[in-house]
Amino acid sequence: MPGRERRSRLIDIIRLRGFAALDELVRELGVSESTIRRDLDALEEQGTARRTHGGVLYAGGLPRIAEFDEKQPANWEAKRTIAAATAKIIDDEETVLLDGGTTTYEVARLLAGRSLQVVTNSMPVANLFASESRTDLILLGGFVSPRTGVCLGPYTNELLSRLHVTTTVLSAAGISKQGLFNAQLLLAETEQAMLRAAGKVIVVADSSKFGRKSLTLVSGLEAIDIVVSDSGLSKEWQQTILDAGPRLILADIPAEDIDSVATDATAANTNMAP
Amino acid sequence: MPGRERRSRLIDIIRLRGFAALDELVRELGVSESTIRRDLDALEEQGTARRTHGGVLYAGGLPRIAEFDEKQPANWEAKRTIAAATAKIIDDEETVLLDGGTTTYEVARLLAGRSLQVVTNSMPVANLFASESRTDLILLGGFVSPRTGVCLGPYTNELLSRLHVTTTVLSAAGISKQGLFNAQLLLAETEQAMLRAAGKVIVVADSSKFGRKSLTLVSGLEAIDIVVSDSGLSKEWQQTILDAGPRLILADIPAEDIDSVATDATAANTNMAP
DNA sequence: CAGCAGACGATCGAATGCAATCAAATAATG
DNA sequence: CATTATTTGATTGCATTCGATCGTCTGCTG
Incomplete structure (x- = not known):
């Protein structure tokens, strides 16, 4: 040769x-x-x-999405337990709408391979499901934001307006008494469209997000069905959330060993608040 | 610790x-x-x-698209030279619509980093541009075919119906006197939608594709502006294509060394047919 | 045809990584 | 507190890989 x-x-x-x-x-x-x-x-x-x-x-490989390249994604451990708890409350055969963000990405990793219909606007998330024959994947198109790898803009929103899903998993840059906040204007619009397409709405947010506002208000707390966070969330915030309507699930940092953390949705001890 | x-x-x-x-x-x-x-x-x-x-x-990383995992993609060398020739005739600042397929993927690799607007329905292609800030990326959404990683279906087609691009790069499973053939029914519809959105239409196909038909006819040869193939294409087919209307570009297997093949669009000697 | 250059394959000592074993430290348990 | 697991670190002998060197083959050139 x-x-x-x-x-x-x-x-x-x-x-x-x-x-x-x-x-x-x-x-x-x-x-x-x-x-x-x-x-x-x-x-x-x-x-x-x-x-x-x-x-x-x-070495000449795929360029990576900036957001997923940070050395130490903030509150990584918390995010993983939140993801595990979230994956647990999603049943097979559901149609799940997944937002972008590192926490929802962790949720997606745990859902990969399960028998589901997944709808997403996030390329990193979509990549996880793209070759999974057991999971149907519907990708929301649109303008792709280079930093986060999510699809945004009018096309995305319009596609969403024609879909309906059983469960939506949303991330947030901040949560205050007024509701969910996000750092990007266009993304806020897309997330509002996601809310309109949703049946059950789950918001995943580690405890550091509470009490923080960001650029735009996405929605009020009353539109949320379930909030999943970690056990670092203060009693006051727990009460505030519950008073506003959503159910609250707190995922503990698990005491189990490495196996369950990385691969198994059963890893987190989930404490249902009353 | x-x-x-x-x-x-x-x-x-x-x-x-x-x-x-x-x-x-x-x-x-x-x-x-x-x-x-x-x-x-x-x-x-x-x-x-x-x-x-x-x-x-x-290992828990991205699962790979089946089509890109084949041991020896057919006519790989030819596809790469075709890709190089194609990338050369695309100018900066154009809006390029890229189809799925291994040849168009090679074109995409050579376009990555250039100042372009790229529209695609292929996830592997999209991944190449997702974090390139110099290239705007518009992803066509829809149902994702697990084997090929391309978006298909009515949503995809409708999104396409609202776009217009300067150049479209299409792949084909076969080319006969009747025109372009494709192996998947839904994909054929999407490619027809791409043709409607197109300004200049470029079809990339290695010489083994000529004379082969496949499941469905996508379009006639007259809708094509440029056909890019390799120098293995017979004189008869060259004449057939030219008679039908399109310009023909034949990319030679280059004689240069390894550097230019792997990294440089200038690798291929392109011979313009009259 | 002779000479030469580049590519290739084989070999060998040195360096590196591996699995197994055992002892010490630490944590859990009664 | 004593005992028992579990986890960690060090050691040892063995297997693999590395880089360098050298001889051979091929193809080109004069």
Whole structure:
């Protein structure tokens, strides 16, 4: 095989799999280890790949969504337990509308593979379901915001106006007595459209969000059916939410071990408030 | 540090970077190599990570689209040169509508980072542009086909009916004297909608596609402005296409070295047919 | 045809990573 | 408080991978 073609196939293999072991490549391309090594060195040189002990990583890969690249997503642990508690109250065969945001993304991860219909305007979320044959995915189109990877704008809203779902999972930049706040004007409009399409409305927000306002008011608390947060939420806020109408679910930081946290919706101890 | 927190941070680090070397983790978490190994074994057990020699890969990540996972996409080399030739005839500041398919995906890769407006119904394509601030991205929503990752159905088509673009890049399962064929009924409808939204229509198809029919006729040849293929296309077909109206561009397998193939749109020698 | 350059494959010592084992530290339990 | 699990860290022998070197093959050029 001519070197050009080999290296070309090499790139393809690496790009496709994200990672390839060296002996794997030796077998598949039918050349010696030395040759593969030399090719890999060249690829690393030019920046297409990154070598590791025993393999290569693709380096020219997909650019990542900025929001998901932060070093330490704020209150990560809390968000994960909230996500686990939320996934638990969603039943199979439902039609679920998922908002963008890191918390809803965690919810989505836990829902992946379940038998559901999922509607979303978030590309990161959609990617989780795109190849899941057990989950039907409806993507809301529109203008894609580069920072967050969510679809926005009039097209998105109009598509939403024709849909109806059983459950909507919304995120929020802040929650005050007046209701839900969001930091982006266009997104607020889209979330309002989501509320109109919704049956049951679930809002996921870690305790740091309460008492914080943001750019625009999305809706009042009375439009929300369930609020899921973590146990760090003060008694006062718990009462405020309950008085305004929504049910409140507080997810505890679980005491279980690593297995349940990462993979299992049963990880969180959910405390139903009265 | 309690084990729970350490493992949690471990997941975060791995998820964030996609890959982490073992000694890296030892340093950053300040625990012994043995401990990291054990944690990693647990993560692998539960499927969150995949171990390699000297490191870990994140496994809970994005599931991949089936069509892009084939071992050897047919005529890969040809598709890439076609893509390079196509990217060359698209100017900055245009509004480009990109169809799904592996060839259009290659075109998309070459367009990423350029100053364009891109409209697409393909999630793999959209992912390439999602975080590119220099490229505006409009995603056509709709029902997502799990195998190909493209949006289909009435919502998609209706959204298309309200858009107009300067250039449309279409793929095809087959091209005969009657015109463009496609293998999926719903996709054919969507592609027809794309043609209605189009200014200039470019069809990308490697030479093996010619003379092949498929499930449904999408459109006649007269609706096409430019056909881009590879130099393997027979004289007869070249004449057939030209007689029917479209301009024809044949991309040669380039003689350059590996750099230009992987990164540069200038790789292909494009031969204009008269 | 001779000479030369580049690509390839094989080999080997050095470096690195791996799994298993055991002892110490820490946490849980009665 | 004593005992028992669990978790962690260190050690050891073994397997894998690495990079460098060298000889061979191929194709080009004069």
